[in-house]
Amino acid sequence: MTPAEEAIHLNVLDQTFPAWRFTVLNSGWWATKVDPPTEKERKLGIHAQIRRDHPHALVSAIAEQQGIISARRGISV
Template sequence: MDQLSPWERAHLAAIESTYPGWRIVVQNGWWWASKHVPPSPEQKAAGVLSEFARPGPYELVAALTVQLGILARGARPDGRRGGLCRRIPGHRPPPKGYSAGTGA
């Protein structure tokens, strides 16, 4: 790991605690994230990456947030669909074309 400034060490610690499923390292100026558990074939097909690099901590957090979104919507490690959300009994999805927060 490169010699990190106090600012970079603080960001690294915050990212590691926020994204515990990923190993975070800084190498040659690039911020790397590697999944502790490799994605399943279903997760890979949905777009989950096993590792990636970004030029800084803010870009890495943005990419990790995208990865969590894919995991929340997509395939789970057990191969079932639905991500982190469960269907609420009796709840109906909004009608097609509905857009929340449009002010209309």
């Protein structure tokens, strides 16, 4: 992936998931939660940081995290 393509992906991720901050480091795509998870959220499986090899895999992991949070709040997604 070119630096320009990475920049596009990072921009889309930033705008789509404002509760997370994104970086690319050593060929890994990282998402870091803006507000760290509480102890209760950690026990439910919420992570402060996620790393994947590709931005699409990172989106999938974040969607899973959002599903956990939504289920906790009783919201269907």
